[in-house]
Amino acid sequence: MGNKNGKQGGKLRVGVIGAGMISGSHLEAYKKDARVETVWVADVVKEKAVARANEYGVPKAVADYASVLKEVDAVSVCTPPFAHLKPVLDAARAGVHVLCEKPMSLASAESRQMVDACAKAKVKLGIASSRSTLKSDVQAARDLVAKGKLGKVYYSRATTLRRRGRPGLDFWPDVTWFLDSKKAGGGSIMDIGCYDIDILLTILGEPQPVSVSAISAREIGSQRVPKGVIHDTDEHMSYFVRFKNGSAAHFETSWAANMDGGDTVIFGTEGGIRLNPLTFFGETNGTTHDAKLNIGKWSQSPQEDFVSACVGKKAEPDTPGTMGLKVTQIIEAALKSAKEGKEIRID
Ligand SMILES: NC(=O)c1ccc[n+]([C@@H]2O[C@H](COP(=O)([O-])OP(=O)(O)OC[C@H]3O[C@@H](n4cnc5c(N)ncnc54)[C@H](O)[C@@H]3O)[C@@H](O)[C@H]2O)c1
DSSP: OOOSSOTGGGOEEEEEEOOSTTHHHHHHHHHHOTTEEEEEEEOSSHHHHHHHHHHHTOSEEESOGGGGGGGOSEEEEOSOGGGSHHHHHHHHHTTOEEEEESSOOSSHHHHHHHHHHHHHHTOOEEEEOSSOSOBHHHHHHHHHHHTTTTOSEEEEEEEEEOSBOOBTTTBOTTOGGGGOHHHHSSSHIIIIIHHHHHHHHHHHTOOOEEEEEEEEEOOSSGGGOOTTOOOOSOSEEEEEEEETTSOEEEEEEESBOSOOEEEEEEEESSOEEETTTTEEEEEETTEEEEEEOOOOOOBOOHHHHHHHHHTTSSSSOSSBHHHHHHHHHHHHHHHHHHHHTSOEEOO
16 A cells, blocks of 8 residues: 555555644544554644544654654645645655645645645645535536536536634634634635635536636624734635636635525536535426436545545545645635735736
């Protein structure tokens, strides 16, 4: 199996960098995977690494991941977005596969550096997201589009609206970096917009974005921000993306809005799709019809998928670094567009 020196029964040896909230889902998934041996947990706050290692029966906890990179074949990077770049580059240089938490980075230049470094080192780079693309409805929608069942897809829309769902403010009071643009890069669009973009790009066959026009708002109860906490990120963004293939998509993302809802819809010349539940809208001999598709219900974790790529069972993780780069390009252009009040082109 994909490890370098065949120790530990040929299992893939994994390390987890960053022992905060999301590290638990990585450690849980690796614990369940018989192909994996989790070797260490690292966190700059060593007590956090020790606590996670004890919780999941991992033998080693360290403060400095660089000192133990040579002991593993793959790492999960579970640090906040401002601290993704360095561990990804360090891991690539050490010849170690990387599963990096979403959002991939603060800027497309950083995402590109990650993609290039991993390609040069010939290691896998996957982007982990709890709203995984590895679900029955997303994969079935992707197949329908790829097989041409929708005809030409000319427009799509993805919406995720939270009434009050600002991390660091409405929940998870200790994780205030989500609200600070210098640390998080952006607000709702970085935190949850990235899920909708990733899922839609997956369904549409990864079209290249060419321009974005956006508005941003932070209007809902910001007076509740505790003293000393920086909150300068978007709470709502609406953004319109044009793709190189002539198609376009509209996204609406809110951490806080006096509205609710969530939807992903694809418009094609021969048919349309709505996710959740997957429904196909069509026309036969002049009569319109729609039907919920019986696709069963399954999902796979990004960690299981990443391990499959590391051990050679598939070529790339389902959200590879190249896709993460496109997601970053859209987010970056949307934030710039909202700030400058004009459409931004993506080179
Ligand atoms: N997939 C999801 O559903 C989901 C949910 C929440 C967060 N996330 C993402 O996961 C990442 C982490 O979020 P979180 O909520 O766990 O944050 P967190 O603040 O709870 O944990 C981050 C941890 O990283 C540590 N850290 C920071 N810099 C480090 C470094 N250089 N080396 C080692 N450790 C370092 C911190 O001490 C902290 O313990 C973010 O990118 C976030 O967007 C994903």
